[in-house]
Amino acid sequence: MSFQDRVIKALIAIQEKIATLATKEEVQEFRTEVLTTLDHHTKMLQHLDVERLAMITRIERIEDAFSG
Numbered sequence: 001m002s003f004q005d006r007v008i009k010a011l012i013a014i015q016e017k018i019a020t021l022a023t024k025e026e027v028q029e030f031r032t033e034v035l036t037t038l039d040h041h042t043k044m045l046q047h048l049d050v051e052r053l054a055m056i057t058r059i060e061r062i063e064d065a066f067s068g
């Protein structure tokens with residue numbers, strides 16, 4: 001196999017690898033999707049934390065009413 005043949009074969013292999021890489025737009029779309037999902041999960045967790053604190057406060061009031 002000549003040098004030119006090896007170079008051509010290597011170039012073809014590189015082009016095939018490049019063809020399978022994600023484009024900048026695809027990466028940006030994926031990033032946006034991930035960040036949107038994380039924002040949604042963060043909001044849910046914040047809401048659950050507020051509910052948890054409200055529940056603790058309510059339980060403390062009930063306990064105070066029965067112990068007082």
